Amino acid sequence: MPKVLIIGATSAIAQEVAKLYAADGSQLFLVARDKQKLEQVTQDLSVRGAGAIGSLSLDLAEIGRHENILSEAKETLCSIDIALIAHGTLPDQKMCEASVAQTLQELEINLVSTISLLTLLANYFEKNGKGCLAVITSVAGDRGRQSNYIYGAAKGGLSIFLQGLRNRLNKTGVCVLTIKPGFVDTPMTKGFKKGILWAQPKQVAEAIIIAIQKRKNVVYVPWFWRWIMVIIRSIPESIFKRMSL
Amino acid sequence: MNDEYLSWGRYPRVKQEVQEFHWRSDTLPKLTNHDKFLPYGMGRSYGDVCLNEGGTILSTNSMARFITFDLENGLIRCDAGVCLKDLLEFIVPHGWFVQVTPGTKYVTLGGMIANDVHGKNHHRVGTFGCHVSCFELLRSDGRRLICSSNQNSDLFAATIGGLGLTGLITWAEIKLKKIDGPYIDTESIRFDKLTEFFELSRDSDNAWEYTVAWVDSLAKGNHLGRGLFMRGNHSTTAGPDKLSPINQKLTIPFDAPRYLLNKYSIKFFNNAYYRKQVSKTIHKPQYFDKYFYPLDGIGQWNRLYGKKGLLQYQCVVPTDTGQEVISEILKKCSNKGQGSFLSVLKIFGKLTSPGLLSFPREGVTLALDFPNHGIKTFLLLDTLDKIVTEAGGAVYPAKDARMASASFKAYYPNWNEFEKHIDPHFSSSFWRRVTGKKEN
Numbered sequence: 001m002p003k004v005l006i007i008g009a010t011s012a013i014a015q016e017v018a019k020l021y022a023a024d025g026s027q028l029f030l031v032a033r034d035k036q037k038l039e040q041v042t043q044d045l046s047v048r049g050a051g052a053i054g055s056l057s058l059d060l061a062e063i064g065r066h067e068n069i070l071s072e073a074k075e076t077l078c079s080i081d082i083a084l085i086a087h088g089t090l091p092d093q094k095m096c097e098a099s100v101a102q103t104l105q106e107l108e109i110n111l112v113s114t115i116s117l118l119t120l121l122a123n124y125f126e127k128n129g130k131g132c133l134a135v136i137t138s139v140a141g142d143r144g145r146q147s148n149y150i151y152g153a154a155k156g157g158l159s160i161f162l163q164g165l166r167n168r169l170n171k172t173g174v175c176v177l178t179i180k181p182g183f184v185d186t187p188m189t190k191g192f193k194k195g196i197l198w199a200q201p202k203q204v205a206e207a208i209i210i211a212i213q214k215r216k217n218v219v220y221v222p223w224f225w226r227w228i229m230v231i232i233r234s235i236p237e238s239i240f241k242r243m244s245l
Numbered sequence: 246m247n248d249e250y251l252s253w254g255r256y257p258r259v260k261q262e263v264q265e266f267h268w269r270s271d272t273l274p275k276l277t278n279h280d281k282f283l284p285y286g287m288g289r290s291y292g293d294v295c296l297n298e299g300g301t302i303l304s305t306n307s308m309a310r311f312i313t314f315d316l317e318n319g320l321i322r323c324d325a326g327v328c329l330k331d332l333l334e335f336i337v338p339h340g341w342f343v344q345v346t347p348g349t350k351y352v353t354l355g356g357m358i359a360n361d362v363h364g365k366n367h368h369r370v371g372t373f374g375c376h377v378s379c380f381e382l383l384r385s386d387g388r389r390l391i392c393s394s395n396q397n398s399d400l401f402a403a404t405i406g407g408l409g410l411t412g413l414i415t416w417a418e419i420k421l422k423k424i425d426g427p428y429i430d431t432e433s434i435r436f437d438k439l440t441e442f443f444e445l446s447r448d449s450d451n452a453w454e455y456t457v458a459w460v461d462s463l464a465k466g467n468h469l470g471r472g473l474f475m476r477g478n479h480s481t482t483a484g485p486d487k488l489s490p491i492n493q494k495l496t497i498p499f500d501a502p503r504y505l506l507n508k509y510s511i512k513f514f515n516n517a518y519y520r521k522q523v524s525k526t527i528h529k530p531q532y533f534d535k536y537f538y539p540l541d542g543i544g545q546w547n548r549l550y551g552k553k554g555l556l557q558y559q560c561v562v563p564t565d566t567g568q569e570v571i572s573e574i575l576k577k578c579s580n581k582g583q584g585s586f587l588s589v590l591k592i593f594g595k596l597t598s599p600g601l602l603s604f605p606r607e608g609v610t611l612a613l614d615f616p617n618h619g620i621k622t623f624l625l626l627d628t629l630d631k632i633v634t635e636a637g638g639a640v641y642p643a644k645d646a647r648m649a650s651a652s653f654k655a656y657y658p659n660w661n662e663f664e665k666h667i668d669p670h671f672s673s674s675f676w677r678r679v680t681g682k683k684e685n
Binding site (some may be wrong): 036126 | 265267268269270310311313316
């Protein structure tokens with residue numbers, strides 16, 4: 001049974017991934033900001049069969065405390081096999097356009113904090129010569145669009161960081177997985193009208209687990225987003241800039 | 246305002262605000278004086294008990310986590326938004342089952358309590374509410390009350406079958422039933438007239454945990470009340486090791502044209518269903534999923550009834566006059582040519598529910614469903630109401646979209662006792678309709 005560290009454990013997708021690992025009796029260490037929610041998720045996973053389970057409530061914007069995550073997770077699990085990084089926010093694009101502070105804050109949580117965690121975890125896994133870093137980015141990072149380019153910039157930057165990291169760790173036996181979900185029906189997207197392209201968190205979680213097992217590099221979930229993004233990326237910029245996307 | 250949240254009958258359609266309730270630690274949305282809330286689970290009640298026109302529904306689907314599970318004694322505590330399907334997928338492999346199950350697994354725990362649902366074993370174990378040990382009720386003033394038979398017992402009784410009006414159930418603890426495996430030993434017996442149904446029930450209720458009958462609602466004369474009697478017991482052999490839940494193979498993607506279900510197609514279906522069983526008795530083991538939830542195999546089957554939706558009708562009448570009353574109801578349906586597509590008959594047992602407003606009570610219950618043909622259908626159902634009132638019976642709120650206020654008050658004489666426990670900021674389309682109050 002793998003030992004799994006989950007960061008952003010109260011997010012809808014992370015909860016579903018954790019449920020699948022718990023049902024197999026895996027040992028889990030969960031990190032999230034809200035203590036009450038984290039406790040509810042911990043109870044749920046423990047009932048569902050998680051072998052051992054530890055948790056830490058912490059605001060990931062406090063980058064100075066990221067070292068604690070690693071040390072406490074190692075204390076509970078002894079070692080870590082898989083780290084899933086799933087935390088994030090969906091910024092209000094219009095508010096960000098009007099406020100530098102807001103924009104920087106969103107980049108801080110969606111990009112900088114993740115890079116900090118990845119740096120620590122990559123070094124730990126590299127030393128062990130094994131492990132899997134699974135990171136949720138987004139299809140929004142594949143091309144900048146006026147409706148959400150702050151989020152897109154954070155996720156796009158993160159995807160580039162992961163590419164480099166994968167390249168660096170290639171010979172060490174450490175696997176780096178970039179997960180690019182499309183539209184997922186979660187509390188984060190509650191204001192959106194849902195249509196045929198929308199996926200349920202459970203579907204996304206199942207695809208993530210398979211991608212981890214198969215040691216994939218980049219996975220779009222559901223799969224058809226790979227082809228949607230091929231089309232979106234292939235539109236010449238001179239045309240794309242005039243589109244209202 | 247949102248008009249996407251419907252009830253299972255797809256009638257009526259109303260506009261209401263929607264708020265998601267994700268965590269049991271969440272607080273209710275900020276109140277203004279006129280706000281009226283109503284919890285909404287999976288929208289499987291048929292009429293308007295889950296609708297709140299002009300108000301706010303609190304959608305609880307993602308508040309669906311387990312809290313504690315006592316594997317030895319079969320006690321599970323979980324969020325009210327947990328779906329029965331997910332609950333069963335978890336407990337069945339551990340050798341446990343719910344004491345009472347309705348005919349679909351797409352219902353939430355909170356919804357099963359609020360409608361005090363019943364199953365094919367009512368004659369043995371009563372309603373779902375009989376097996377709830379406690380729950381937490383969130384009131385609009387922010388109080389969180391633990392309710393059980395000895396703590397806040399008034400609210401406990403009012404909330405079981407209380408149609409979501411007493412506050413929001415955040416979590417509940419229920420007692421489970423020990424099983425040896427996921428299979429049900431079943432028997433299906435063909436019967437030619439209504440008297441035979443009553444004989445079969447009388448003979449079966451002691452030895453069989455689950456009993457129910459399907460009746461051909463369009464058969465007349467000598468064949469009135471013919472059908473198939475189905476009985477089952479949990480199998481004591483474990484069956485094949487591997488669990489193989491049936492998944493939805495087919496989903497009805499759009500509303501069928503309104504002429505699909507007409508007098509002739511319904512007659513054809515009922516006749517064929519009756520005749521498909523050639524031998525008098527068929528015995529076979531069935532996987533629980535297929536036995537209890539055959540209709541769950543077809544996603545959105547309610548769309549077969551067309552855009553105007555369907556009207557369900559379920560009543561219970563006292564046993565002593567049961568046979569005459571049921572045959573009178575069936576006659577009314579077959580004479581008007583308004584057959585019901587699926588008609589179900591069952592004897593309820595003596596066990597009373599703790600619920601103040603619960604529907605199940607000792608007697609014979611009949612469930613019918615009708616495509617909504619407008620005034621013609623409504624008039625027929627009013628006629629049935631009259632028969633049920635005279636017989637001293639009741640009609641099931643969870644399946645109702647049209648009963649008159651006077652009928653409701655006759656069926657549920659303690660409705661005003663119940664009303665005292667309603668949260669001042671909770672209401673529903675159903676409640677305003679059956680109490681005859683515009684603002685409540």
